[in-house]
Amino acid sequence: LSVTCSWRGPLENDEVNALHAEAFGHAVLDDDWQAQLERHSLGWVSARDGEALVGFVNVAWDGGVHAFLLDTIVAASHRRRGIGRELVAVAEAAARAAGCEWLHVDFDDELAPFYFDACGFTPAPAGVKAVVRA
Numbered sequence: 001l002s003v004t005c006s007w008r009g010p011l012e013n014d015e016v017n018a019l020h021a022e023a024f025g026h027a028v029l030d031d032d033w034q035a036q037l038e039r040h041s042l043g044w045v046s047a048r049d050g051e052a053l054v055g056f057v058n059v060a061w062d063g064g065v066h067a068f069l070l071d072t073i074v075a076a077s078h079r080r081r082g083i084g085r086e087l088v089a090v091a092e093a094a095a096r097a098a099g100c101e102w103l104h105v106d107f108d109d110e111l112a113p114f115y116f117d118a119c120g121f122t123p124a125p126a127g128v129k130a131v132v133r134a
């Protein structure tokens with residue numbers, strides 16, 4: 001793997017916005033990732049191939065023993081090389097080091113082999129509800 005994964009590695013907003021848009025198929029947004037991550041997350045993991053950002057995962061936190069993975073992303077050009085698994089492993093180690101006892105994630109059915117088999121998560125019922133203002 002010529003790619004380096006870093007816990008809380010520096011990120012530019014533009015590169016995260018570009019990666020997110022590619023991964024989830026939407027227009028490139030202008031989100032202030034740096035501010036959101038610093039203010040609300042336990043941390044994040046970046047993956048770089050040279051200077052290029054090719055992977056990211058956000059580790060949200062309740063301030064106690066629960067951490068939550070959000071936006072696990074590997075650039076399309078770099079998938080199926082084990083980078084996603086490594087992003088999650090670095091996130092898991094950092095959550096453990098911060099005193100967390102549980103790491104949560106939710107995802108669509110098609111990613112069950114990634115999270116259950118490759119990353120070692122256990123299936124558990126979960127719920128989600130849209131709470132956007134009508």
Ligand SMILES: CC(C)(COP(=O)(O)OP(=O)(O)OC[C@H]1O[C@@H](n2cnc3c(N)ncnc32)[C@H](O)[C@@H]1OP(=O)(O)O)[C@@H](O)C(=O)NCCC(=O)NCCS
Binds near residue numbers: 085113114
């Ligand atoms: C999900 C994602 C992060 C996986 O990243 P990746 O670097 O390709 O994953 P890895 O190479 O570490 O995969 C390890 C194993 O997980 C499984 N896996 C990975 N991606 C998979 C997929 N899309 N469907 C089914 N199984 C998958 C495979 O068993 C794989 O091993 P193999 O390549 O030897 O078959 C990447 O596909 C991605 O960014 N997708 C778009 C964004 C997204 O939907 N993120 C999830 C949000 S919950």
